[in-house]
Amino acid sequence: MNMTTADMTNSPYKTIWNLSWPQILMMLFHLMIGLVDVWVASKLGREIQASMGMISQSLFFFLVIAMATANGSVAAISQSIGAGMMLRAKRYVGLCFIIGAILGLIIFTIGFPYRNGILTILQVPEEMRYVMEYFIEVFLYLVPIYYMLIITNAVFRAQKKVMLPLYSMIIVTVTNTIGDLGLGMGMWGFPDLGYKGLAWATFGSITMGAIFNVIVLIKSGDLRRKCIAPLRWMKSAFPYLFKVAWPSGLMQLVWHSGYMVLYSITASLPENNVIALAGMTAGIRIESILFLPAFAFNMTASIIIGHYLGDGKADEAKKFGYRILFLAIGFLSITALLLWQVIYPVTSIIAPEQVVLDEAVNYLYYNMLAIPFTLTSMIMAGALNGAGATLYNLFIFAITVWGCRLPLAYFLGHEVLHSATGIWMAMLISQGVQASIIFYTFSCRNWQKFSMIKKNNKRTSNE
Template identity: 80%
Template sequence: MEMNTTNMTHSPYKTIWSLSWPQILMMIFHLMIGLVDVWVAGKLGREIQASMGMVSQSLFFFLVIGMAVANGSVAAISQSIGAGLLLRAKRYVGLCFQLGAVLGSIIFLIGFPFRNGMLSILRVPEEMRYVMEYFIEIFLYLLPLYYLLIITNAIFRAQKQVFLPLYSMIIVTVLNTILDLGLGLGMWGFPDLGYKGIALATFYSVSAGAVFNLFLLYKSGSLRRKSFAPYRWVRNAFPYLLKVAWPSGLMQLVWHSGYLVLYSITASLPFENVVALAGMTAGIKIESILFLPAFAFNMTASIIIGHYLGDGKPEEAKKFGYRILFLAIAFLSLTALGLWQFIRPITAIIAPEMVVLDEAVNYLFFNMLAIPFTLTSMIMAGALNGAGATLYNLFIFTFTIWGFRLPLAYYLGHEVFHSATGIWIAMLLSQIVQASIMFYAFSCLNWQKFSMTSNKKRNNHE
């Protein structure tokens, strides 16, 4: 997509929408993957469905470093393109690709020997343990290719090639759906592997998406010799990537480990803990109908802010942050109002068991009330990512999750309500606090100072 900052300024909302709608579609396909997984798991039993929720958070725990490199690549590549330093951008593409391949392999080698110990930390109920053991083993084998899928998608987005991740996700979704139904439920003559089929469906579909992205990068010339810079350039360029990536990775660790602890708090409830876990899993998947499109606006904020800061226009970057927030809240609030009218029949698709359905709807009530606040946190965080100001995100999310949400969730869930309702209320209150701090940081702090300066980088490593 060819779009300079001057054209973007002349038609700001058209610019936001043109970058966002392909990513919204990509997120919808991403949502379909999760919905099919949970639906098939629900057909196999509540223990399988609850395991799907816990293993999804466990998988993200292993992916945090890949996500950190992805965020660093968006900041570095988008700012380089905005500054007109195309060789620097191409070299960052090569560097991020190399990091993805190496780090994915390292995390697999480190994580595999300790995979079962993680289940004890999560306090997985005994009736779910055999399922979780298989899920985690298969997903760990997938890590190196999953890292490449995440990072190559980020590389495309940073260059405003937002259709390419969409095509990749279509491939993953279609293949995952066919294999989920085939291997999970034994349809169309496939062997009926049950819960093992769900894990294998994820393995093969994500692998196919990663291979597709690698083909696109090679075909576009991004995986040629000139993309892999000499050591002297890497030594000068890597510090900025690390400066953006390490707080982003640590923030992802804070975020996802916080969700793992939230699952653990839910799993240790004195009554109906498996029902609460299954309801939470189903509720999160329905919630994704709203919040996965919100991730599209989050990524659009990173792209646009990065390009404007690279072009030396920090005030325009800030204006676009507010515009994206306004558009996201308007779009998703209307969507939420429409969705709520049919929330029970929609949720029943993936949570047919009545007690699980009731808990899922209870979860959704409080989390849909939090939509404006959750969106504010997501959009502001995306803008700060594009600026390279990931340190702010780290501090804010650490305080609100570990200092506020989790202690409150335990207190309300275990001591006050003695049910999952207390946990859901704590989630709502923490989103209000988090959004308030994030908005203040974006509006009042000097986050622009974290971006690369064009002149300095031009002299150092064009």
């Protein structure tokens, strides 16, 4: 997609949709990967299924630096392209690629010798230990390759080439599905490797996606030798990436750890804690389907805001932030309303027990009411990411999660209502507070100052 900011301004909603729908499909394929993994693992035994869920959660901590670097990549590259500084954009592509490779190798080098200690910290049950030991070894081998996949997909998004991450995710999904069914269950003449097959299916699929991305970058000229900047340029360019990335990575840790504490608060309820935990787990899975499009709109906001700030059009960037928000709220509110009409039969697919089903629907009631608030937080956070203003996101999410959501969840759940309903109410209230703060920040604060490009078409000697 080679539209200029002027072209985007002339067709704003067409631009938003053209950037969003491939990313919505990409997120759906990402969901399919997880569903196939869980389904095949369930056929192999409860220990395998539990291990697959635990290793997926653990992998997040290994990849958080890659996701933070990806946010820095989108901000730096999109702003450079918006300013017409194509050489700078290409140099940032090369720099991000090199950083991703180095960081992936560092994480592997640090993590691999301590992999069994990590399992001890996670308190992996003895009956799952042999599976987790194999999973974590293979997945650590995969970390440097996974870094390449995440960062190269971010590079494509920053260039508005949103079809390429979709193609990459299709490759990953198809390869993973064939590997899961073939190597995991011995179908189509493949060797039946059981849980080991699941691990290698993930390894192979991520590797295929990363190879595709690297080949595309080489063919497009973005990874040719002449596009790799001199060391002096890298030293001057790296600080901006770091300034954007570190708050982004820390924010993800704050958010993820907050959810872990929320699980603990739910698990320690004085009554019906197991039912509440099961209902929450089932509810989150249904809720995640709704928020796949929300993540796509979040990434679209980052791309567009970065391009407009690079072109020196801060007012138009803000207008697009509002347009994306209102479009996302309208689209997902209608989707949620339609889903609510069949919420019991849909949720019963993963929560067949009646008491768990009732609690899952109770969870979804409060969290679907929070959709306008949740979307406001996600879209505005995406816009601030594109501007490089990740420090705002870190402070807002840290304050509202740890200062509002978790204390309120404990107070309402344990002290007032003595039930999970109090926790779900706290989630709704905290989302409202969070949305209000981040909307005020986007509307009234000078987040544009975090942009790398300060003036329209400003060029510097170190382009």
